Amino acid sequence: MDYAVEMRGINKYFGEVCANHQMSMNIRRGEILALLGENGSGKTTLMNMLSGIYYPDAGQILVDGMEVTIRSPKDAFRLKIGMVHQHFKLVDVFTAAENILLGLEGTYAPKKAEEEIRALAGKYGFDLDPGRAIHDMAVSEKQTVEIVKTLYRGADILILDEPTAVLTPQETEKLFSVLRNMREDGKSIVIITHTLGEVMAISDRVTVLRKGEYIDTLETAKTTPQALADMMVGRSVTLNIERPQPKNTTPRLRVTGLSCRDSQGVQVLKDVSFEARSGEILGIAGIAGSGQRELCEAIAGLQPIDGGSIGYFAPQNPEKLEELVGRAPTEIRDLGVSLAFVPEDRLGMGLVGSMGMVDNMMLRSYDRGPSFFTNPRPSKELAEDVKEKLGVVTPDLQTPVRRLSGGNVQKVLLGREIASEPSVLMAAYPVRGLDIHSSYLIYSLLNEQKEAGTAVIYVGEDLDVLLELCDRILVLCSGRVSGIVDARTVTKEEVGLLMTQLGEVKTDG
Numbered sequence: 025m026d027y028a029v030e031m032r033g034i035n036k037y038f039g040e041v042c043a044n045h046q047m048s049m050n051i052r053r054g055e056i057l058a059l060l061g062e063n064g065s066g067k068t069t070l071m072n073m074l075s076g077i078y079y080p081d082a083g084q085i086l087v088d089g090m091e092v093t094i095r096s097p098k099d100a101f102r103l104k105i106g107m108v109h110q111h112f113k114l115v116d117v118f119t120a121a122e123n124i125l126l127g128l129e130g131t132y133a134p135k136k137a138e139e140e141i142r143a144l145a146g147k148y149g150f151d152l153d154p155g156r157a158i159h160d161m162a163v164s165e166k167q168t169v170e171i172v173k174t175l176y177r178g179a180d181i182l183i184l185d186e187p188t189a190v191l192t193p194q195e196t197e198k199l200f201s202v203l204r205n206m207r208e209d210g211k212s213i214v215i216i217t218h219t220l221g222e223v224m225a226i227s228d229r230v231t232v233l234r235k236g237e238y239i240d241t242l243e244t245a246k247t248t249p250q251a252l253a254d255m256m257v258g259r260s261v262t263l264n265i266e267r268p269q270p271k272n273t274t275p276r277l278r279v280t281g282l283s284c285r286d287s288q289g290v291q292v293l294k295d296v297s298f299e300a301r302s303g304e305i306l307g308i309a310g311i312a313g314s315g316q317r318e319l320c321e322a323i324a325g326l327q328p329i330d331g332g333s334i335g336y337f338a339p340q341n342p343e344k345l346e347e348l349v350g351r352a353p354t355e356i357r358d359l360g361v362s363l364a365f366v367p368e369d370r371l372g373m374g375l376v377g378s379m380g381m382v383d384n385m386m387l388r389s390y391d392r393g394p395s396f397f398t399n400p401r402p403s404k405e406l407a408e409d410v411k412e413k414l415g416v417v418t419p420d421l422q423t424p425v426r427r428l429s430g431g432n433v434q435k436v437l438l439g440r441e442i443a444s445e446p447s448v449l450m451a452a453y454p455v456r457g458l459d460i461h462s463s464y465l466i467y468s469l470l471n472e473q474k475e476a477g478t479a480v481i482y483v484g485e486d487l488d489v490l491l492e493l494c495d496r497i498l499v500l501c502s503g504r505v506s507g508i509v510d511a512r513t514v515t516k517e518e519v520g521l522l523m524t525q526l527g528e529v530k531t532d533g
Contacts, residue, residue: 027089028053028181028212029074034083036069043069045236045487047083051181052459055222056203056213058223058244061233062256062459064417068215070233071183075107076100108170110186114158120165121154124173138343145172148205163312165194171202182206183214188222189456189485191398192522202228218460220249220263226442232256236472252449257461265467267512268475273301275337276479277323280347282332284318293503296332300364300448302339305480307494307511309487311523315503316483320450324483325353336361339447339477359514361447374437377426381407381418385440410439414465434458442469449473452483452531467493487516501525 027050033048044066051057072078074085076097077489084091087103095098100107112133121138139152145152150168158166166189174182175243188196203213203226210418216225232255235380239255253261277300284293293315300306307315321327323334325348334348338361348356375384392503407421414435418428425433438454451470455463469491474480484490490497494511499522507522 025050026053026372027051030084030086030089031070031074031345032086033083034073034085035072035081036066036073036078037081042236044073044080047233047236049231049241051212051214052229053212054207054210055228056207056215056226057228058230059214059216059233059250060218060223060230062222062461063237063258064235065109065233065459066236067233068185068470070275071107071185071214071216074100075105075118075183078109081495101177101327102403104178104180105183106174106177106185107183108167108187110189112170114166114169115162116159117157119155120152120161120169120172123158123169128177141172141176141225142372144175148175148209149202163190164192164199167191167199180210181212181214183216185216186218187215188219189219192311192486192523193516194524196222216456219486219488220252220460223252224249234258238499256506258458261461262275263460265464265489266471267493267495268471268496270304270474270495272299273479274342275299276302276339277481278333278335279323280333280335282319282322282334283330284315284322286318291330291503293322293330296500296503296505298498298508300479300481302447302477302479303474304495305474305482305493307490307497308481308483308500309490309497309519309523312485312501314500314523316500317452318503319500320452320481320483323348323448325451331498332340336448339445358502364528375425375433375501378424380420380422380424381411381416381436382421385443386412406440406443410436410443414439415462435462438466438469442473446473446478448481450480450481450483452481453485455489456485463489477478491516491519499523 029051030049031050035043036059047066059067059071069078073080074094074095075294076099079095085094092104093102118126121134121141124141125132125137130454136227141154144186150172152165152168152172158169169188171182187199191199206213208326215227227244229241230244230247230250230252231241233257237390250263253263280297282293282296283291286292298317308319310316318327322329329349332349336348337345346359346361348361376387382403385406404421409420410416411421411428416435418432425436434454438451441449453467458466470480470482482494490515491511497509497514497519498505499507499509499519501523506525509519
């Protein structure tokens with residue numbers, strides 16, 4: 025077999041933690057290989073060693089049958105290996121061409137370089153204007169720049185880390201079309217992904233990792249999503265999201281004409297209006313940066329308001345509308361408004377990284393009086409309950425949460441917020457980066473809150489999940505509401521069009 029890359033017996037330790045143990049896998053020429061595994065299974069660590077970010081503690085890497093040493097990304101590029109990371113490494117004020125040329129040795133004629141870049145992009149079907157500044161680009165265009173930058177440096181082996189996480193369905197299909205063109209040209213492509221549907225749609229083979237060890241490599245056409253999920257987790261898992269019918273729904277939040285600007289004065293929300301009801305899950309969909317974060321922060325009292333109204337109907341007095349705009353978060357809480365907010369930046373906004381689970385649980389109720397501090401038992405019991413119910417992996421309850429993996433940090437935060445028994449629960453990307461088992465556990469918890477009469481607002485990036493989990497979906501595009509649709513009847517393509525304001529779908533409620 026003509027392998028582009030072989031990795032044999034790779035070990036990687038971080039202190040006492042083993043990220044990869046005797047890991048072996050191969051990448052064929054002219055194939056798309058999906059790399060699948062739960063959080064902490066070692067996927068990104070393994071690929072970081074292939075791309076020169078990390079150096080293995082043991083094992084061999086062979087490229088074109090020859091053993092090689094890769095100590096830096098520069099070494100990897102010499103071997104025609106490049107990696108596109110989840111978080112783009114671009115200079116916003118530079119053009120696409122300037123970013124692509126940045127760091128390359130030698131001198132380049134700008135016009136000639138732009139022509140070469142345009143030709144390279146056109147060869148595979150990318151839409152790219154080399155002279156356009158990064159800050160003027162959509163997320164999908166920035167991703168294109170990163171991929172073309174890797175190709176321009178001569179990469180024949182491309183590693184893409186969660187490439188579809190920031191794309192609409194239409195943009196995802198466009199990317200897949202480009203990747204197929206690259207495969208036809210003999211490129212070897214590795215996609216790190218958590219979406220089983222995408223694995224089945226784009227890959228030729230799939231390699232499954234679990235807990236830092238290699239499990240198996242299968243021909244995609246000869247396996248199923250259920251088999252792959254079971255292999256990832258090590259036991260049989262359920263891949264169905266239950267969606268109970270809403271019962272006894274009443275208005276809980278009424279947002280009217282909401283507008284906000286960011287710290288630079290740029291309008292991030294404009295004339296946003298909707299209603300969140302008890303006993304239902306309202307999904308928020310949109311391309312990254314469409315105002316999802318600002319909307320949640322505005323409702324929680326964390327974002328200044330330009331105009332509009334945020335009305336709250338308390339469960340104990342559903343006829344009385346309380347205005348939240350202009351009130352500090354503490355004032356909102358004093359009104360008896362329970363807004364549980366799981367932010368995108370969990371350690372920056374939700375938890376104190378230097379504290380353990382018990383102290384972070386205590387933060388949620390710090391103002392109940394000094395007795396709470398002298399008697400930490402309620403917080404300890406809550407921490408133990410969250411740890412057990414959500415399967416938080418931590419050495420002990422006092423270990424600083426910044427030492428936990430991203431997935432475990434999310435579990436700590438969401439568990440704490442749900443335990444406060446909110447009447448409105450806002451969850452922004454609560455399963456981002458979580459493995460399949462943990463994600464479905466979170467979906468189950470959100471449904472429990474819905475059935476308990478909570479108004480759940482779920483901000484997600486996986487449209488398949490939004491369509492399965494939510495009752496209604498509010499779609500944002502550039503800070504505006506482009507539609508509110510029934511999740512049971514709308515199609516994925518219709519939501520994707522609304523995310524770019526290319527189509528019109530009948531608004532439902």
